[in-house]
Amino acid sequence: MSVAFITHPDCLEHFTGAGHPERPERLQAVRNAVKASDLEASLSPLTPEPVEEDLLAAVHTPRYVELVRRLSREGGGQLDPDTVVSAASFDAARLAAGAAVTAVRTVLTGENAAAFAAVRPPGHHARPEAGMGFCLFNNVACAAMAAQHEYGRTRILILDWDVHHGNGTQEIFYRSRAVMYVSLHQENWYPGTGAMNETGAGEGVGFTVNIPLPPGTGDAGYRHLFEEVVLPVTAAFAPELLLISAGYDAHAGDPLGGMALTARGFHALTTLVREVHRGPLAAVLEGGYALRALGHAVTATLGALLGRPAPEAAGGLSEEIPYAAIRARARAVRRVLRDSWDI
Numbered sequence: 465m466s467v468a469f470i471t472h473p474d475c476l477e478h479f480t481g482a483g484h485p486e487r488p489e490r491l492q493a494v495r496n497a498v499k500a501s502d503l504e505a506s507l508s509p510l511t512p513e514p515v516e517e518d519l520l521a522a523v524h525t526p527r528y529v530e531l532v533r534r535l536s537r538e539g540g541g542q543l544d545p546d547t548v549v550s551a552a553s554f555d556a557a558r559l560a561a562g563a564a565v566t567a568v569r570t571v572l573t574g575e576n577a578a579a580f581a582a583v584r585p586p587g588h589h590a591r592p593e594a595g596m597g598f599c600l601f602n603n604v605a606c607a608a609m610a611a612q613h614e615y616g617r618t619r620i621l622i623l624d625w626d627v628h629h630g631n632g633t634q635e636i637f638y639r640s641r642a643v644m645y646v647s648l649h650q651e652n653w654y655p656g657t658g659a660m661n662e663t664g665a666g667e668g669v670g671f672t673v674n675i676p677l678p679p680g681t682g683d684a685g686y687r688h689l690f691e692e693v694v695l696p697v698t699a700a701f702a703p704e705l706l707l708i709s710a711g712y713d714a715h716a717g718d719p720l721g722g723m724a725l726t727a728r729g730f731h732a733l734t735t736l737v738r739e740v741h742r743g744p745l746a747a748v749l750e751g752g753y754a755l756r757a758l759g760h761a762v763t764a765t766l767g768a769l770l771g772r773p774a775p776e777a778a779g780g781l782s783e784e785i786p787y788a789a790i791r792a793r794a795r796a797v798r799r800v801l802r803d804s805w806d807i
């Protein structure tokens with residue numbers, strides 16, 4: 465199966481300031497890890513263009529896009545205490561969204577079976593009229609809009625495994641039944657949204673699936689939630705396109721999350737999803753702040769997409785939380801879902 469790898473050096477030019485966790489070194493670590501792996505020769509490199517204005521306008525208000533443009537032109541500014549715009553950020557953010565759109569185009573034209581967009585700034589917290597949580601433009605939402613508007617797709621699934629809830633993506637598609645949003649995230653964590661009973665509104669009821677997880681959930685726990693919730697609901701929805709908001713801050717080594725996933729776990733989750741959804745798949749990088757862990761986890765994901773074996777198990781890690789709590793959570797989410805889905 466052919467897999468595209470999409471990135472752009474100008475995404476390194478978005479500067480967030482000394483000590484900020486969302487730093488250019490993250491993307492450099494991903495690029496270096498791919499180079500150092502034996503995967504690079506098997507990947508099709510693609511170079512993105514900045515996202516088109518009409519796609520950006522389908523996700524964000526003109527007033528907000530203009531604010532980011534103006535702050536960049538003026539040399540920079542802050543959208544909130546965490547979210548920085550630098551001189552090159554407007555261009556970097558348009559390339560990040562453009563890379564996500566390129567990923568969708570290459571898989572929906574059949575040129576590649578899957579694609580991974582290695583970009584920053586990340587996107588899933590970005591709301592229609594405001595950036596937040598390190599995110600400027602909602603990259604994965606632009607990609608979903610391209611699939612709808614350019615390719616007429618009406619069943620798009622966004623699977624978000626970043627440790628934080630993608631409040632922006634949820635908000636953008638909350639009333640849509642064309643775009644299902646499924647998020648696994650740490651409970652009672654930034655940004656505070658993503659409760660189980662947030663299931664969508666209007667005709668979109670049932671098309672938002674939130675799976676808040678207790679801190680300490682690791683490879684086996686995530687696998688259980690996939691088997692009990694994510695895979696059944698994916699099979700029931702039968703997406704024509706699967707987008708992954710691929711954040712890696714649920715890795716055991718990440719400073720911004722309290723979860724216990726390993727690179728091997730990300731390989732397993734990717735493989736599980738691939739067994740249920742064999743159609744077009746595009747993953748877009750979100751968070752992930754431990755540089756080595758991020759590199760390992762991204763190459764594990766790419767390896768799974770290429771059908772390569774899982775990386776070696778990391779030593780010294782174990783599941784910290786009682787498995788009973790995970791089983792109870794899976795049952796609780798299934799109870800909510802049964803109002804909408806026959807699972």
Ligand SMILES: [Zn+2]
Nearest residue numbers: 626628713751
């Ligand atoms: Zn995150």
